[in-house]
Amino acid sequence: MSNKRLIIYIAITLFCGLFSFIYELFSHGIYSVFMVYLFAIPLALGVIPELICKYVPKFRADSAWARLIQNFAVATLATGSTLQGVVEIYGTTNQAIVYYEIVGVALLVAAIVLWLVKLIRKPNKYLV
Numbered sequence: 001m002s003n004k005r006l007i008i009y010i011a012i013t014l015f016c017g018l019f020s021f022i023y024e025l026f027s028h029g030i031y032s033v034f035m036v037y038l039f040a041i042p043l044a045l046g047v048i049p050e051l052i053c054k055y056v057p058k059f060r061a062d063s064a065w066a067r068l069i070q071n072f073a074v075a076t077l078a079t080g081s082t083l084q085g086v087v088e089i090y091g092t093t094n095q096a097i098v099y100y101e102i103v104g105v106a107l108l109v110a111a112i113v114l115w116l117v118k119l120i121r122k123p124n125k126y127l128v
Contacts, residue, residue, distance in 0.1 A: 005067070006054065009046030009074075013039050016078060020085070027089045035085030041078045045070070045108065061119035069111040077104035 017039035024031055049070075053059050080100025087094050 006047065006050040009042055009050055012042040012074075012078075013047055016042055019082075023085075023089075030089050030091075032085035032088035034081045034088065038078060038081050038085065041081060042074055045074045045077070059119070061115055061122050063114050063118035066111045066114035066118060069107050069114065073104050073107035073111055076100055076107060080104060 020035045020038040023035060053061075077100065080097055083094075083100065084097050087097065
């Protein structure tokens, strides 16, 4: 696993944290859980998996499609969380935001399945 992906996910996590902090400063004391914990999405779905794959050799399975779909999942879930936070701080609701969660989770499941398929098909040098 490359350090570049890890650094990018760390930068995205920091950006999300800073963005939500600044947005909450100007929200007149109104907070949204979706905005407060926005940083947790790229942290949990990007940084932590990259660290696990980097330091646990048996979980390394390089699949370009799985990485691409994982990126889409993180972007979709973070965008949905941001929009839900904005809508809650504004004081209204929007039923269309639930589609971000559905699509984001579906993309995440697809990325995990592709990664597992690649991991299972990978020759295991430890068993030889």
